[in-house]
Amino acid sequence: MQRIxxxxxxxGIVSRRGAEKLVLAGSVSVNGSVINDPATKVTLDDEIMVNGRLVDPPEKTRLWRFHKPTGLVTTNFDEKGRFTVYDYLPKNLPKVMSIGRLDIASEGLLLLTNDGELKRHLELPSLGFVRKYRVRVKGIHNEALLDKLRAGIRINREKFRPMVVTLVRINKANVWYNIEITEGRNREIRRAFDEINMSVNRLIRVSFGAFELGSLARGRIEEIPTKFLERNLKALTS
Structure with a gap:
């Protein structure tokens, strides 16, 4: 049995906190009876309804790698009418949720899952899953400035965790770095470089925890094999 x-x-109906609010509001019923205790436990055989709509039992946990191109926003609906990741995905894909986000100008690995609990777990800042990026920056390479990012920069009242910043190569007008972060704040890398007067003009996520972009072509999606997922889920959720 599991908590409702x-x-x-x-x-994928709602977050845990959102579910608790729905229960307290009297919007959830189990086997025809409205419940008001968020600690209520149910089985997969119970009939659960939210606002009068039947909730399908959770499916087997699945995870996909998507090589997000630039120009797509990571949201179900964009009020500005821009194309979203979900507009781009194959129509035969089941309902999925993104694990974290990549902004419209960023590209690379975006993980998608049908399991809201896995999404919640991987996004928890306290667990510190490492996200790795290849980043192209306009500006002059300066180790002293980069040390501010490595120490954990503060922007206004917001303190960022230390980043791992490694020089890859220097071109005429740009510098390439490998970056590792463990939080995934909104536009974290771009904001951090802006703060030291360097501008990110290309950002590619290459891995998230144990899952890598690899050679997956831009715009392609690929399901992570069940055995690999199960092996890593034990470590991820322990």
Missing amino acids: AKVLSRA
Whole structure:
């Protein structure tokens, strides 16, 4: 048996906290009876309804690698009418959620899952899953400035965790770096470089935890094999 909030989260209906609010608001019923205790436990055989709509039992956990191109926003709906990741994905793909985001100008590895609990777990800042990026920056290479990022830069009242910053090569007008972060704040790398007067003009995520972009072509999506996923899930969720 599992708590109702976890079941709704796994099914991608709402976050755990959102599920608790729905229960307290009287919007959730189990086997025809409205529940008001967020700690209520259910089984996969129970009939669960949210606002009068039947909730399908959670499916087997699945995970996909998507090589996100630039020009797409990572959201279900964009009020500005821009193309989203979900507009781009194959129509035969089941309902999926992105794990973290990449802004419209960024590209590379975007993980997608049908399991809201896995999404929540991988996004928790406290667990510190490493995200690796290849980043092209306009500006002059300066180790003293980069040391500010390595120490954990503060922007206004926001303190960033230390970044791993490694020089790859210097071109005429740009510098390439390998960057590792463990938080995934909104536009974290771009904002950090802006703060030291360097401008990111290309950002490619190459890995998230144990999952890598590899040679996956831009715009392609590929499901992560079940055995590899199960092997890594034990480490991810332990």
